[in-house]
Amino acid sequence: MSVSKERTDTSSLKIINPKGYFASKGFIFTDNSINQNCFSYALEKYFENSETFRQNVFNKTTIIDGVSIEKILKNSFIEITEFTTKPRRNLKNPIPNDVILAFVDDLGSTIHTAYYRDEIFYTKNGGFAPDTFKSLNEFIKKTYWYTKKIIVYRIDEDKIKRTCANTVYNL
Secondary structure, eight states, rough: OOOOOOOOOOOTBBBBBOOOOEEEEOOOSSSSOEEEEEEEEHHHHHHHHHHSSSEEEEETOOOEEHHHHHHHHHEEEEEEEEESSSSSSGGGSSOHHHHHHHETTTSSSSEEEEEETTTTTEEEEETTTOOEEEEEHHHHTTOOOTOOEEEEEEOOHHHHHHHHHHHHOOO
16 A cells, blocks of 8 residues: 555545545555555554554555654644753753654654653564664664654644544545
């Protein structure tokens, strides 16, 4: 499953779940993907652990590009906090539970996301199996050393509930 918000002719695509919040915002979900990436995996883990929201879009066949994850985070989540990766002691600051961490490079682009719950970070890199880690400092030093800052997000429940309540679907 791929996510795109491009204006394109979708008549030849097999559309998966053309209803729902993200589809109502213009995202196109198709089954033309190979492997789940970190953006989709973080969202899958987030909703898997949510007591309020359920979804069937973000799963092992979903790929989301950088532009789309930034739009999803900007339009559906709220920023809880952000911190720079240097000095490295910033990476030892407490992180709220049940959040998505966006790893941002020096150009301001989100290059990776991870889900955080109960002192464990959940991550996935491309075609590799999902992984967990406990030390943000070690993970960044080993894998995403070029990360300049981390933004911590939680879903904006009020915005989602208002949007879903106001969405009318034509069947």
